[in-house]
Amino acid sequence: xxxxxxxxxxxxxxxxxxxxxxxxxxxxxxxxxxxxxxxxxxxxxxxxxxxxxxxxxxxxxxxxxxxxxxxxxxxxxxxxxxxxxxxxxxxxxxxxxxxxxxxxxxxxxxxxxxxxxxxxxxxxxxxxxxxxxxxxxxxxxxxxxxxxxxx
Amino acid sequence: xxxxxxxxxxxxxxxxxxxxxxxxxxxxxxxxxxxxxxxxxxxxxxxxxxxxxxxxxxxxxxxxxxxxxxxxxxxxxxxxxxxxxxxxxxxxxxxxxxxxxxxxxxxxxxxxxxxxxxxxxxxxxxxxxxxxxxxxxxxxxxxxxxxxxxxxxxxxxxxxxxxxxxxxxxxxxxxxxxxxxxxxxxxxxxxxxxxxxxxxxxxxxxxxxxxxxxxxxxxxxxxxxxxxxxxxxxxxxxxxxxxxxx
Numbered sequence: 001x002x003x004x005x006x007x008x009x010x011x012x013x014x015x016x017x018x019x020x021x022x023x024x025x026x027x028x029x030x031x032x033x034x035x036x037x038x039x040x041x042x043x044x045x046x047x048x049x050x051x052x053x054x055x056x057x058x059x060x061x062x063x064x065x066x067x068x069x070x071x072x073x074x075x076x077x078x079x080x081x082x083x084x085x086x087x088x089x090x091x092x093x094x095x096x097x098x099x100x101x102x103x104x105x106x107x108x109x110x111x112x113x114x115x116x117x118x119x120x121x122x123x124x125x126x127x128x129x130x131x132x133x134x135x136x137x138x139x140x141x142x143x144x145x146x147x148x149x150x151x
Numbered sequence: 152x153x154x155x156x157x158x159x160x161x162x163x164x165x166x167x168x169x170x171x172x173x174x175x176x177x178x179x180x181x182x183x184x185x186x187x188x189x190x191x192x193x194x195x196x197x198x199x200x201x202x203x204x205x206x207x208x209x210x211x212x213x214x215x216x217x218x219x220x221x222x223x224x225x226x227x228x229x230x231x232x233x234x235x236x237x238x239x240x241x242x243x244x245x246x247x248x249x250x251x252x253x254x255x256x257x258x259x260x261x262x263x264x265x266x267x268x269x270x271x272x273x274x275x276x277x278x279x280x281x282x283x284x285x286x287x288x289x290x291x292x293x294x295x296x297x298x299x300x301x302x303x304x305x306x307x308x309x310x311x312x313x314x315x316x317x318x319x320x321x322x323x324x325x326x327x328x329x330x331x332x333x334x335x336x337x338x339x340x341x342x343x344x345x346x347x348x349x350x351x352x353x354x355x356x357x358x359x360x361x362x363x364x365x366x367x368x369x370x371x372x373x374x375x376x377x378x379x380x381x382x383x384x385x386x387x388x389x390x391x392x393x394x395x396x397x
Binding site: 001005008009012015016019020023027031034035036037039057093094095096104118119120121122123124125126127128129130131132133 | 154197198199200201202206209231234235236269270271272273276277278279316317319320323324331332333334335337338339340348349350352353
């Protein structure tokens with residue numbers, strides 16, 4: 001490679017990496033704004049702004065889902081296995097909603113409870129045929145895969 | 152030998168003559184792989200325990216999303232070649248890839264939205280992965296628009312090259328967005344370094360389709376590059392002869 005080309009190559013590489021560092025610093029500074037949701041631990045620490053529209057993400061804790069039989073009202077705990085947030089919601093839940101499922105809820109904190117206006121199901125990266133799930137469940141390995149949760 | 156294999160790409164004529172044959176090979180190979188992979192994935196792969204059949208959009212969504220990013224990387228590589236070696240063909244490639252890459256990006260955004268509605272409960276959410284993919288679409292659109300806005304082809308190529316190189320910063324952001332930040336989009340199921348997070352009966356057809364889409368993209372880009380070469384070299388003797396013969 002002749003020297004002139006080499007020099008141009010280094011100029012390009014230098015400019016792109018400089019730009020990368022600059023963007024990286026901006027991203028780092030804005031990271032809390034880029035996060036889609038707060039975790040229950042962050043809310044417990046008071047990191048979430050009060051009385052503002054925020055999102056909370058975590059797992060639907062086992063045995064905490066209470067449905068009102070005469071309306072679409074539902075209440076459940078969202079947990080990150082350190083802290084829980086009690087969520088109330090009125091409306092249609094996504095198909096994947098169930099205990100042990102990852103969810104992202106949007107709403108406001110009101111007197112210690114999180115009043116949600118939208119509930120989204122979070123899908124993890126695992127795909128499985130139903131027979132495999134059944135076999136895993138029988139051998140007790142499914143709990144290990146799903147992060148030590150009881151099904 | 153040495154750099155010869157590289158420098159021969161500087162001749163549009165050399166490229167035009169060979170690309171026709173490569174295109175033929177790519178076209179048939181892509182057709183076979185895509186028919187096999189899609190039939191296998193859509194018809195014979197097992198259903199998912201949670202999502203049922205709706206997960207099958209993975210056989211479209213994952214390949215086109217991979218391609219959207221890979222084509223941008225290829226376009227950036229062409230920009231480097233254009234600036235360092237002043238190779239005309241690199242600019243032709245940039246022009247073709249911008250259009251195809253934009254199409255694949257839009258396809259990945261739309262197929263993701265179609266899957267998101269039944270699975271997440273929403274078509275769109277402003278999380279880091281979805282937003283950075285939308286920015287990728289705008290970068291492609293910018294490269295297409297910038298070229299159309301500048302009359303002189305050399306100037307247009309340089310301007311696009313700078314835009315494309317600046318946009319490269321977005322590629323690692325897309326890839327790591329699901330790990331650096333909390334997102335609704337799940338992390339990758341297929342990784343180069345780890346076992347796939349699905350059984351072989353699901354990921355083998357996916358791999359066939361990914362390969363098929365890559366080769367199909369090569370087919371499309373080669374075809375569009377050949378057309379652009381003919382147009383740009385229309386004053387060259389070899390093109391005049393070629394057209395005279397036809």
